[in-house]
Amino acid sequence: MKYLLALIMMAALAAPSMAADPPQRWDLSRLAGGVDAGGVIYEQPEDVSAVSGFLFGSWLSYSLSSKISVPLTAQWDWVTERYSYTAGARFALYGNRASDRVHVGVGADFVHYEGPGYAGLGLQDSWRGTIKATWSMLVDEGGRTIIYLPMWVDYDPENGLTRYVAALRWQVFGGK
């Protein structure tokens, strides 16, 4: 958690303004990051009732192309004490233009679980697939999204765990 937050702060300081020029393949202006918070519902086949919680997260994402990006995320649910850390890839299905307000993507992540809330989980290291739909809720004059409203479902087939999440996401830097 500390390392990811530190990385976000360093990147924010290193890239205070994103140039309008097309970015090079490896360029800090392709990096975006921020924090988010939202509600989550966990479902496992053996659960009698779904478990709900409240997620806090931080994220970093690097845009490799107009369709593909690679995010790192760290999410902490203090209600259920379930923590997860992911590294993965996303494919943008819709909404990759600066003027778009709705964005849809699918992806897959390597995931590492921690915390007492995951004590009964079969595998601590697993993978999950995800589909996300996001609305650019607050956009500045330059077209950069400041607040996203993402909703997503992810599924870990190894552990039979499904999560339904609705969140509010602050993009601290990047995305210009």
Place this chain on the structure above:
Amino acid sequence: MGGLTELFMKILQLLGLIAGDVEKKVKELQLKYPEGDAAWEAFLTWWFANVTSNLEHDVAVALALEAWTEITSERPGYNPKHGGIA
């Protein structure tokens, strides 16, 4: 410069010109050649000799990317909204 779009002015900047240079040349040629077509022909000659001949690869690429971005609002090879689906 009223007739010049923002995109066109950016193109001129990328070519190392300022929009005023072009307008100045147009007016100069219009005075020199009162007959319109002759001024246009002279302008084209000046344009080809002084503008497009100066295009270097990097400039041409930057120009193409700028035009693409302005017209499509996409930045080639980059998704400005990737944070939303992270």
